[in-house]
Amino acid sequence: MRSLSDKKIEQLRSIAANPDFSSTKYRIVKELARGGMGTVYLAEDPELSRQIAIKVLSTPEANSEIGRRMVREAQIIARLEHSGIVPVHDVGVLPDGRVFYAMRLVRGERLDEYAARAGSVKDRLRKFQAACDAVAFAHAHGVIHRDLKPQNIMIGSFGEVLVLDWGVAKILPPHRVSEASEAETLMLPARKQGANDSQSISEDTTHGTIMGTPGYMSPEQARGEVEQLNQCSDVYSLGAILYFLLTNESPKPTKGHATPDRQFEPTPRPRELNAKISKAAEAICMKAMAPSNLDRYTSAAELSTDIARLVDAEPVSAYRENAFEKTGRWLGKNRYLILLVLAYLLMRFFFIFSARG
């Protein structure tokens, strides 16, 4: 037999490593990204002549906990029809037993890459607000993400903001969904006969299970208090993302099982790292990241509203201004109008004096 070249070995490795999609209508083009739970491939859907992304679980056990979780991730995303959440087209099991789901291919960059490359504070805040709106939509449908971080937010080629990776998302039992929500609570089919949805969820995440990313997970999440998690836990993570966008640094991990006392370092306030950050922006960030979930914004929608007000130079709920700050903000917001009026008055004076002269 002839010798195998390095290139051929790579091709064979890819043949052996790539999932077998022969039982589906999709054709794998190449690997896009590899994570702890699975691998995302660029694939083609020949029937619709379009490119899509397919996430394939690494473990070939559809009935394992991780396999079930991935099916549920697909079901959760499929039901969250929002422009800020990537639509899922299909879910299934490959001949080798690995679960996959097909979704829209998002071309763009991650929020952390976007922040490193460019973006004025205002631009960053607008993107952040769009992410808050997508999360607020999920909250309104009784779903909490539980792993929000800059790496899980994509900025598309046209500036659209998409929240990704709902792999550890949780569906809250109806009584724990905000009463203010008018949307219908998302219900997934129970996995076992007679098991309701909240039971199914508790199988996935029992007390003491820590899911999330240090620095971005709430204190209750870091302590593994699964039953305490609600929308406010995601609000904390959004606050941590805002912290990153304002300071370019990730917050320090909160105290919990994942961060023992001896490793714990308190997170400095944003203005300690960058004095140019406004007090209002800092206040919003610190309110979202309050250690107690009772002190945080009650929902991502409320946080989004405060961000919108901050961008529009309106007063925000998280910060009480003094008269001097109020005047300064008003002047800042209306500076063009003030300049216009001053220019007009200057011209008037000039004409009056020149007429007298």
Add this chain to the structure above:
Amino acid sequence: MDRDTDIGGLQHRFPVTSHSAIVAARSDDQQVRQRAFSAIVASYWKPAYKYIRFKWQASNEDAKDLTQGFFAAAIEKNYFAGYDSAKASFQTFLRTCLDRFVANQKKAEQRKKRGGGADLFSLDFSSAEDELALYGPTSADSPADYFRKEWVRSLFTLAIGTLSQQYDDSGRSVYFKLFELYDLRDDEMEPKVSYASLANQFGLDTTSVTNYLAAARRDFRKVVLEKLHELTATEEEFRTEARALLGVEISEIPLR
């Protein structure tokens, strides 16, 4: 479903029927030990030979003698019985043994004393030399990286040979022919073939070509995993190697 011999998914799992040659090399049974050494030599002689040529800058004649001598000594002194999977992978262990052996040989200049030419194994060194000329180490390769790279080449070459043999034995040689023409074709030397042209050549329809190729790729993956299973000592090492080589997680089913 026999969970003792299956890895993979629910429907077409990858049955691993091979046993660990590393474990068998410690057997009290002479025949079992012999078979295990043959499997180890088959997959490691080429990487060992090329590694000696690269790291120790040995001439091809010296490298041949040292390769033969190393495996002969490994069998005679039962080197592999001393392998402890908790300390390193078998691949690293074998490379360390090889280094030690070559260093000792060089020091004592025992090549002549050993008598040379008394070869224990029939090894095709000219093919190893051809490969060395074509795909020799690059400036970026460390000796350890190069050894691993050559071990992967050896593993895949053996897997292709086994796949061909299995298809011949089961009367499905057309599967391997298609795999050879489509997936093993040298992209730079041979013209690209399409599913349609293969269908035409073998008197099949395109769907059959698609299905046969998918089956051959699945079986190739299975054989690679079997070989890997054979050449690792523990489940943990097997899983680690499978992850490193193919990026796959093997399910938590007992394999041996």
